[in-house]
Amino acid sequence: MRYDTVIIGAGMSGLSAGVRLAYFEKSVCILERHTTIGGLNSFYRLRKRNYDVGLHAVTNYAEPGTKQGPLSKLLRQLRMKWEDFDLRPQLRSSIVFPDCALHFTNQFNFFVEQISAAFPQQIDGFRRLVARIAEHDALDLERSTLSARQVVSEYIRDPLLLDMIFCPLMFYGSATPHDMDFNQFVIMFKSIFHEGFGRPFDGIRLILKRLVKHFKALGGHLKLHAGVQEIRQTNGVATSVLLEDGTEIEAENILSSAGAAETMRMVDPNAPLLKAEPGDISFVESISVLDCEPASLGHRDTIVFYSDSKNFHYERPNVPVDLRSGIVCSPNNFDYSQPLEDGRIRITALADPHYWLNLPEEEYVAAKDYWNSQIIQSALRHLPDFRPHVIDTDVFTPRTIRRFTGHVNGCVYGAPQKFVNGQTSVRNLYLCGTDQGFLGIVGAMLSGITIANRYLLK
């Protein structure tokens, strides 16, 4: 079979690109190495309970019927309805540093008031920063990179406020340590502070299943357990993909969400990697299932971003898990019409992928248990002691992320260098997803859509 486009990866970006192409009558096949869809934002079942792999919250929240913003744009492009995503808004989230806490909701003015009260000297600068962000076109595919810390410090003089603003944005999207590209900063700032968090009652599986159903109804093909071993090319033009089981599939164009370095290795395993270095920012996450709602213990925040030192350290730690900072997420604390089946506390912290990927199998389980209790212990400064209520536990590590995403270092946000225009050295091979550079779940979907529109719908 020969397709107009073969898409590598059935995550958010690949599925969204697939929907666009199938809607406009292109023949398209999505190939997924894993046995299930979703990639970084997948889901699984363990001991009779449903879990999301990566999802804390969907960013870019908008009220149903909103005509502007990324979520509305996305739904229009996919010809899907607000109900298909069923996003319920967050209750309230917090950024907690020593001696200072800022709260935010999906109403941006609330955050501005918080900053005004806690940092009265900085509020004018903050307002000017907001104006700068508003006029920045983050979807421009032909832009150059710029240090966000440098730009933002022109407006925000207080280093504590600077780090408190960067903390959630880096945790939820930065592939680079310490600093991020200003364009990425703008995307994250808008998606988290301006628009905010939402979550479907049924978790990420709802959105993924709707996308797949839509894609198939439009005539698209999806093959699971179909890892691409090689992208074949002649004179700089890709001609087909060779699957691990030996099947060859021909295509006019190939769109890969597998990561830049990972994709170029499919073209030529011996080629120098050029600039497509894989990233190494990764996380360990402790997931506790509780016999009660976190709110009944007094924990009402949707997400808490914390740092126990005034300087926020966002980098690959030289210990297995960096306990100095983290994220506490409770999927229960969204504005649902009924409670979730059980209580959940997810605590995420930066981790050293080299430690976790090289750990011998026989030590892996014990290491997960040990670091799970360490992470919980360190987070207890920011939430009530829920340990007596834990009825089940799961832990994911960089090893888990590599299994779901195929990313070389189990890196969560892909390569430090992004390929915003989606092009590669192979003429008809394009990139979408994490390494193209739009961030978050909505960003990932827009990435697939944007690259599909630009190159594959001609």
Add this chain to the structure above:
Amino acid sequence: MTSDQIRQVILEILERIAPDEDLTDLDDVRPFREQMELDSMDFLDIVMELRKMYRIQIPEEDYSNLNTMAGTVSYLLPRLKDVAVGA
């Protein structure tokens, strides 16, 4: 197709692309973009929906004809005159 039929087709396309817009009071001689939230991605979708439905190719230099309902209908009328509704 007649002018009225083409107008109806365009309305249906707009409803698909922008389901949250109320199109009942759409003014045919004012630009779409003044009356609804329509960005360049949405605008391209009008062109692509027409291509999908009627196999009609609209070159980029002609896009300016599609800024209003009246302009779109008069641009499409000669091009769709031999086409049946729902073809």
